[in-house]
Amino acid sequence: MAAFLAGPVTTIAFCWRLARRDGVTIGFTTHDRDLVIAGLAYRAAPGMLPSAVRLTDGLDADSMDVSGALAADAITGDDLMAGRWDGAAVRLFVIDWTAPDGDQLLLARGELGAVSIEGEAFTAELKGPAAILDRPVSEATSPECRARFGDARCRVDLAPRTRVTEIVAVVDDRTVDVASAATPPNAYGYGRLRWITGENSGLSNPLLRSAGNRLTLRDAPPFAVAPGTRIEIVEGCDRSFTACRDRFANTDNFRGEPHLPGNDLLTRYPGAS
Incomplete structure (x- = not known):
């Protein structure tokens, strides 16, 4: 005391x-x-x-x-x-x-x-x-990966999949064009955007999808965005077994059960389509 x-x-x-x-x-x-x-x-x-x-x-x-x-x-x-x-x-x-x-x-x-x-x-x-x-002590089974993309369980190296760029145009409150981005289709879908400058500095927004240099955010940022704002963008993963196998060659670290039968197995019967 x-x-x-x-x-x-x-x-x-x-x-x-x-x-x-x-x-x-x-x-x-x-x-x-x-x-x-x-x-x-x-x-x-x-x-x-x-x-x-x-x-x-x-x-x-x-x-x-x-x-x-x-x-x-x-x-x-x-x-x-x-x-x-x-x-x-x-x-x-x-x-x-x-x-x-x-x-x-x-x-x-x-x-x-x-x-x-x-x-x-x-x-x-x-x-x-x-x-x-109060948190769950064990995980539930799921067809999708339960690891967070790039964490210690996923083990995908995010360094080469992270890019610092800037916004060149604001299309609407959730869509922006950037100066440079990765080339694979929808590379930043389910990824993350971190604001480096501007009123949103220090905040992050999940990315919904991307097409070339155009990014669509899942939600509008709290404050208005202006061209010239510097950002950091990180590629994403939809947590599917197909993406883990074909895009990242990381099936050894896949944390899901894509082939485990679901509850619909109980409703199946011979001859059902």
Whole structure:
């Protein structure tokens, strides 16, 4: 237990540390002035307030809600809705504000979950480490590959299938033309586009299909796109056994059961077409 909790005078301040997946890190405190802790400035405004914190020593998932004010130079509603804060790592701890670099008492840590916005404030769910216990522990069979394209199970090298280029024309809110792209038909179908410059910088969009240098996104990006925007595009895979065999010659790492009979086997009978 932190020694400062035994003092006769209350000098406790709550502190929040939020680290986005793109490396942007900010801090907030409930103290009435800014604090600097381990080189990071924890701002007093806009503050963040925790609801009741529920921590357990069992196997139940820990969770809590956090609320805070939206500020143009800190957390904006547009960034929240665009998903920039999805999965951000969060630490909630208390310190003695008279010695901010001293002992810390960790109260909770985890990732930001569901976010809701009301007016100029937001509320977010904090998923603790035990929330991983809610995930399935075994995979279900499927005719399609369950590996993520290019991961340790798939083993397809994405380096030669990744290209940095720029947008030369915007056809509509989901279709763009790029300066250069891979030549195979629909090479970027089910692939990924990452925005390097522009208002969408740091965000990614799944690709639906491609035809030459024309790319179609599955969803429109959160912010408007302009010609000249630099992007990174990665080829995709439809996770079928045929694509794994014919396009990538990677059947040894196929993580599916394409030849396993499905439920329709129960309805088959001799002579059925």
